[in-house]
Amino acid sequence: MPRPREFDRDDVLLTAMEVFWTHGYEATTMTQLRHAMGLGRQSLYDTFGDKDALFNEALGRYISLNDADVDAHLGKNQGLDGIRRLFDARIDMLSSGARRGCLMMNSCVEVSPHNPDVAQRLRSGLKRMERGFASALDQAVAEGTVTPSTDVDALAFYLTAQIGALVVMAKNGATKGELTQLSTQALSVLHP
């Protein structure tokens, strides 16, 4: 009976994610979101609630994409090469086009201290990333490419933090060459 939706919910959610990603939480306005998503006021509020709820959902969507990316690179039997490829892919993303960084890392800095819900969501998002690194490192230990004495969890946390380091430098205008150099230095702990 009802008139069907004229937009795809996930499509416009992805658009909202892009806007928050580019401009940050505070600097993004509902009007900006409306125009980018191409919806009327009522449709937006009816579908997603207020700005906070929309941001939460957009962040969740980002994290789900990030999870998929992590799984693709670190999923099964990829070992150290998976880690290197993940870093290379992130550097490509960070140095191409607008310097929008990573919505998770950006939000850790801008939003986490003022919003416990977001902080919680980000912790679980980063944990997932850590687990990805840990499983790749386990694989590397099994292959013998890193020594069994390695503290896998500590190294996985370190690698996750390195993505944060890349984001900060990229946002401040570091070139792709500088990011590559940084990544090389950071990953040098993997081959002693």
Place this chain on the structure above:
Amino acid sequence: MPRPREFDRDDVLLTAMEVFWTHGYEATTMTQLRHAMGLGRQSLYDTFGDKDALFNEALGRYISLNDADVDAHLGKNQGLDGIRRLFDARIDMLSSGARRGCLMMNSCVEVSPHNPDVAQRLRSGLKRMERGFASALDQAVAEGTVTPSTDVDALAFYLTAQIGALVVMAKNGATKGELTQLSTQALSVLHP
């Protein structure tokens, strides 16, 4: 002839710096600043201009304090121990009280992409930090505590980025123990 100022310009500037440091640029309001600084509207605008100008000056003041801190730790003949002590001091700061991070790193993420002046200022602030690390590394090479084949500049850039990594993780609620573990892992490249 004139009535003298009743406040110390630098005192209130330091207060403004604290407020921006704690809440970020966007989330800080002029009213909040006025109250923290304890001045009337007119005095504030007359003395510092608008919000943008005040932020710029506060950031400059932060950078001058950071420069002094870097010099104190990495200044002369401190070598690798100076680097370790600087990291320990930063970890103490990042894990005590409010998770305000570092005004420079925070601004790299929140402000740099939208404000070229700030980005420029931050680049020079980070460069200063890099030079501090580089001079400590030069000292370490001279002492023989690191090998002469080290790429000092690349390592100095890497160390600067590690401060960024610590800030991101700290802002997202990492414990002091986690930050210490991260720092240990990050600095392990210094003693092969």
Place this chain on the structure above:
DNA sequence: CCAATTCTGGACAGCAATGTCCATAACAGG
């Protein structure tokens, strides 16, 4: 045709923020 639901956009209330203007008071030196 009818009913149910959605889309769209105008209008608006409420609020907060920025920055200006102004009147008044306080304080220094000549």
Place this chain on the structure above:
DNA sequence: CCTGTTATGGACATTGCTGTCCAGAATTGG
């Protein structure tokens, strides 16, 4: 005392944002 400067805070104009309400149009199934 007088003048020049500063401090203080009330009032205000302007702007922008959020979220609600409403009315009219569109589109589906029965």
